[in-house]
Amino acid sequence: MEIKKVSLVYFSATNVSKKYAVAMGKALDKEMVEYDFTLPADRDPAKAPSFGPDDFVILSLPIYGGRVPTICLEYLNALKGDNTPCVVVGTYGNRDFDDTVVEMEDLMTEKGFVVVGGAAVVGRHSFSDEIAGSRPNEEDLAGAAEFIKLVAAKDGKALPKGTIPGNRPYKEKGGSMPLGPSTTDDCINCKLCAKKCPNGVISLENPKELAKDPTECLRCHRCVTICPKHAKYFAGEGYKAMVDRCIAGFAKPDKENKYFM
Template sequence: MWVTTERVGYWREYFLGKLKIYSGELLKGKIMANYNVYFSPTGTTERVVKHMGESFGSMENIDLSRRDMKNHEMKQGDFCIVGVPSFGGRVPGIATERLRKMKGGRTPAFLLVTYGGRAYEDTLVEWKDVLEAQGFVCIGAAAIVAEHSIAHQIEAGRPSAQDYDELDTFAAEVKERLKGNVCPVEVPGNRTYKEYKVLPMDIQVSDECMGCGSCAESCPVGAISFEDPKMTNGEACISCMRCVEICPQSARSGNPEKVQMISEKLKMICQPDKANEFF
């Protein structure tokens, strides 16, 4: 049987049409896999990311703070919520390093930054740049106010129930965005990022330490000795306060003088009850 030009043209248009429908459906609410991705030393960012993830069904969790984190490759039809705390107006360097183990294929992603009530400055735009360089499309973003990880009296108790309600409302909007054409969102910040500085907290360990090694096991940068957990490498430490947060004996703390200095400075410059921002 002879194959006519018209017949070839018919089947060509038929299969191209099917391909167009299929590729469009991948990004129109028919998500193949969902991921909660977070760098969360003290647990706040993780809780916020997972709360938002509840609006999207079953989620796989990827913890960027784990030193044994494996490589991950996402597809175009997947969806990621990617959260990080702001450290002095920047993305923590180790979070960027770990995120580079993830590869997207024009995968839609929602950016989430938590910050302790002062300012997130260049964190959102830097996080967006890192994600886009890895093949993700940033379709939405949020800057969520959280209790400060060092000066706990600053924005104490945040995120609150109201904060989570706001996040739920915005999650519904993000779900609608996923049903249409996926377009990148613009976020505030400077692309000559501010200088990244780690404020040394000179972590102290009291006699209550049992040497259990929980801190050494969970330190994102491996700054704590397994052989003697009372020993912390001050040059490697990023002052993330994870070891202080998880110690079962409350034996670890920041240098009291530095904590007091930070607290007093923040009380002078931070406005209480700061609003969350959504993009």
């Protein structure tokens, strides 16, 4: 297929989805534009881009509870394609990608894109370094680059339904734990966590406090990973037990990335 411009569209709280998208985009060696819609200010549906048939879109998203994160849906639904070739990439923390990549395929098809490839790739789990803590590694990113070059060399036809694994209807979304981040006294009030929270949950005035109800926290762990003083953490017996279950359940063995084309 003839590609003039590559557009990366991603939501990425801890940079895993971004790393895969950038590795793929760079491998195509064309003009490249990034639409990072992780922050609320960049998620205005009125400003969502439209694409034409000469564009090539790489959509990269984290998998939350085996589904597309709810916070992404309004913006994704505002995207417009015009027979635009698109590759859908779901990044997940070594448990499972469940129905997310087919959900992405359906969503983009409905918006006028032609889904020519898909991927389910592993990255560090937001909750712990003990789960895929070193992913994506160099081999992962090289594999992603190789995959996208193969897809770009194809005829640009939509993947036959069923090429990407997953169920329709998709699995039910689970409930969320009403828990926001806590802060240690090491906080220096730099406000980075508040400025970078994907849901504006941390108070800008006093970043030790929440600006919204704790049910609004995605537990995406962006604040925990970006705090220069390591002052943010999630507390509580229920939370700790959940993370321990995740580590015991799927930290090992490291899963392989899967590519569909």
